[in-house]
Amino acid sequence: MSIRDLPIPDLFERAVEGDRRALGRLLTHIERENEHAAPIAELAHPLAGTGHVVGITGAPGSGKSTLTGQLVKLLGELGLRAAVLAVDPSSPLTGGAILGDRVRMEDVASPETFIRSMATRGHQGGLALAVPGVVRVLNACGYNPVLIETVGVGQVEVDVAGTADTTVVVATPGMGDGVQANKAGLLELADLFVVNKADRPGANDVRRDLDLMLDLSHATGQDQRTGLRPEIIMTSALTGEGAPEMWEAIERHRAAITANGQLEQRRRDRDVVEVRNRLLVAAERRVDELLSAESHADLLDRVAARSVAPATASSEIAQQLH
Numbered sequence: 001m002s003i004r005d006l007p008i009p010d011l012f013e014r015a016v017e018g019d020r021r022a023l024g025r026l027l028t029h030i031e032r033e034n035e036h037a038a039p040i041a042e043l044a045h046p047l048a049g050t051g052h053v054v055g056i057t058g059a060p061g062s063g064k065s066t067l068t069g070q071l072v073k074l075l076g077e078l079g080l081r082a083a084v085l086a087v088d089p090s091s092p093l094t095g096g097a098i099l100g101d102r103v104r105m106e107d108v109a110s111p112e113t114f115i116r117s118m119a120t121r122g123h124q125g126g127l128a129l130a131v132p133g134v135v136r137v138l139n140a141c142g143y144n145p146v147l148i149e150t151v152g153v154g155q156v157e158v159d160v161a162g163t164a165d166t167t168v169v170v171a172t173p174g175m176g177d178g179v180q181a182n183k184a185g186l187l188e189l190a191d192l193f194v195v196n197k198a199d200r201p202g203a204n205d206v207r208r209d210l211d212l213m214l215d216l217s218h219a220t221g222q223d224q225r226t227g228l229r230p231e232i233i234m235t236s237a238l239t240g241e242g243a244p245e246m247w248e249a250i251e252r253h254r255a256a257i258t259a260n261g262q263l264e265q266r267r268r269d270r271d272v273v274e275v276r277n278r279l280l281v282a283a284e285r286r287v288d289e290l291l292s293a294e295s296h297a298d299l300l301d302r303v304a305a306r307s308v309a310p311a312t313a314s315s316e317i318a319q320q321l322h
């Protein structure tokens with residue numbers, strides 16, 4: 001029987017046993033949010049939640065993919081079965097730049113590594129729904145850690161970073177990155193800073209800037225989210241220098257938030273956010289359905305004619321929101 005025709009439970013079983021094509025198909029269902037997505041999530045959820053989810057974010061060109069490649073190489077040497085989820089805001093699923101990244105990453109990755117690219121466009125419920133779903137299935141299939149690479153701009157990335165247990169923010173010399181990170185709200189997100197391209201002049205200045213900013217946020221009480229001061233690690237992804245130190249720092253962060261109970265809290269919060277996001281999508285659909293209903297055309301006409309106020313119309317329609 002072709003893998004396409006396998007019932008979902010069989011497909012899932014194969015994926016858990018290590019069949020990469022089966023896993024690929026499961027992820028496609030999840031990404032499409034089709035009728036198979038919920039049954040897959042039901043199978044995966046009890047098995048997931050123990051793997052370490054690491055977010056790697058930063059400006060385009062800061063070296064996230066190269067760095068992720070080095071990390072994946074290292075993890076392979078450590079005997080870990082890592083997965084990479086590369087989230088790109090623009091490329092279609094098979095698209096340009098990301099494929100380039102993928103080839104490079106796969107050159108160094110161990111055969112056990114699973115690499116998946118995901119576009120941010122074309123998701124019905126948005127990435128906020130698709131990413132946790134994909135991570136859940138990867139975890140359930142024994143991939144640990146799961147590394148999520150995202151471009152550090154915009155709300156989507158901030159949401160995706162919220163999916164991670166440990167969020168690494170990558171900065172580089174010569175881009176005014178400290179300031180950029182601050183602007184994009186990445187400073188608050190970072191559990192760990194990596195100054196990549198440490199082979200370039202100015203890397204130490206970036207480190208110093210980040211240090212100063214951390215001092216400042218400490219002084220103003222802005223870092224109360226975690227109570228932990230993010231470490232700053234210097235790397236040169238081209239050679240792999242600093243990659244082991246980066247991984248050690250990621251593990252230290254995980255150990256710290258495991259010990260202080262934050263890991264459990266973060267995961268709980270994340271699940272609630274996912275439930276909330278799903279409810280919002282469902283609610284929005286229901287609202288659109290109500291607004292386009294024939295029975296409300298008259299009411300909306302009266303709003304247009306200024307004989308009924310929008311607030312009154314919405315309270316009236318809201319009575320059918322269930």
Ligand SMILES: Nc1nc2c(ncn2[C@@H]2O[C@H](COP(=O)(O)OP(=O)(O)O)[C@@H](O)[C@H]2O)c(=O)[nH]1
Nearest residue numbers: 060061062063064065066196197198236237238
């Ligand atoms: N000099 C130097 N170049 C790097 C380093 N890391 C990555 N690069 C280069 O920076 C460019 C962008 O890297 P890439 O990993 O695609 O960045 P991404 O957009 O953040 O994923 C590529 O040309 C890399 O070869 C590094 O540590 N030092």
Ligand SMILES: [Mg+2]
Nearest residue numbers: 064065101149
């Ligand atoms: Mg990249």
